[in-house]
Amino acid sequence: MFSVTELAKMLGHSGGAVGNACETLVARGEAQRVGAKPRMYRATPCTATAAQATPSTPPGTSSPLPGPRQTAPQTTAAPPPGGRPQPVTRPNGQQYLPRALAQLPDVEALRKLREAGVAVLLYGPPGTGKTSLIEAAFPDLITVAGDGDTTVGDLIGEYTQDESGGYEFVYGPLVTAMQEGRALLLDDATLISPKVLAALYPAMDGRRQIQVKAHKGETITAADGFYVIAGHNPGVHGAVLTEALASRFSVQIQVGSDYDLAASLKINSTAVRIARRLATSQKTGELGWAPQLRELIAFQKIADVLGTEAAFSNLVGIAPLEDRDTVAEIVTKAVGRPVTALALGRQL
Incomplete structure (x- = not known):
């Protein structure tokens, strides 16, 4: 295990450059962070392969470590003409679509x-x-x-x-x-x-x-x-x-919610349509709340576990009290049946 300071001294580079290089390796799975104060790193099974693919530099010459301000690893390439940029993997492993x-x-x-x-x-x-x-x-x-x-x-x-x-x-x-x-x-x-x-x-x-x-x-x-x-x-x-x-x-x-992205994530199309309608009402001042992408992702998870009916009821229930009646009315109209906030029923 090595700290950033130790690596910087051995390599003859600034601590900032070395720290950024280590984080790049961690993001690629080619190193592991094992401490926070100070930051400590150690090798993974992929480190040796990464080292073989990296050009070595003799002492006294510049190495391929990132220079000043070039701190973010280029995990996405610029989109090709007429194409789309590739997803970026966040530290938690989830992918971000630019x-x-x-x-x-x-x-x-x-x-x-x-x-x-x-x-x-x-x-x-x-x-x-x-x-x-x-x-x-x-x-x-x-x-x-x-x-x-x-x-x-x-x-x-x-x-x-x-x-x-x-x-x-x-x-x-x-x-x-x-x-x-x-x-x-x-x-x-x-x-x-x-x-x-x-x-x-x-x-x-x-x-x-x-x-x-x-x-x-x-x-x-x-x-x-x-x-x-x-x-x-x-x-x-x-x-x-x-x-x-x-x-x-x-x-x-x-930054607003990308409802097109919500649709591409296979989130229930009626829920996305309701969110768009509520967002429009929010912009005009009719409502103070509209579900964002986070709420729509949660909607789909709830639908997968408890069913779509419960997910729509929960969508009504998470609306602020002052907007809940209006939200319930819009959801009811969209799904074609009465929808109220999710609540416990009678004893089974």
Whole structure:
């Protein structure tokens, strides 16, 4: 087993480049990550084959490790003329099907923005695939799940008690991403207090540095490849996109559900048609809620387990109370029979 630091010293490359190369190997199944603090890696049965296929370089010459900002493994190729880009495998093993963004596959577009150092904010309702896209684009991703209780210590680090009863300072995800040149996702960034987010801003501007006041005032400088991307759910209670936060994300991309994708995933066609109808009503202000891709995927799983009738009842039941009657009416009309929220019946 080797840490990123150990490998970087042996190879004579930056820790960021080596860390990204290791994550690429993990994504390909050609290495295994076995530790987090610090990141540790070891070989798999596929590692030897990968080594044989990789050109060796004599000491003192440049190796094929990724250079600055070229941090995301190219797991998708640009689509051939008239063709479609290939699916991308996410860290959890699920496949992501790229969508169009500025005449490019969205995964490729995000990687180009990272190489250029342009921060991106993705916004849209929960369940539309924002996190899935980011995970597909950046296999070296570190994620911070934001909420109203997120503290500066959660981002930068804090003292924790060790096994001997003493205290040691454990770096947070922001410092780890900066030191290792990795991508950092602020999921639900607009739920985090602006005072907490202010600790991040020096790392995103020209300074690319932060000061860890709690750890002897240590200064952390971002390695090549460090990148911040954020997600924002405008309709979630408490989500506030401040001017200070918005100004640091030069590109802001709206993400909605791809109902064509839902159809291609063999999700019940009536459920997809209902979702489109509800989404149209949501856009016109008639409704405040519509099922997104996440809910449609769940619909099909429920239908496969409990049957289609139960899945439609559950679709009505997950609608917010203020919209439930309208949703029930639309679902009833679409399926041709009364549909109410899923509920327990009489005793068997």
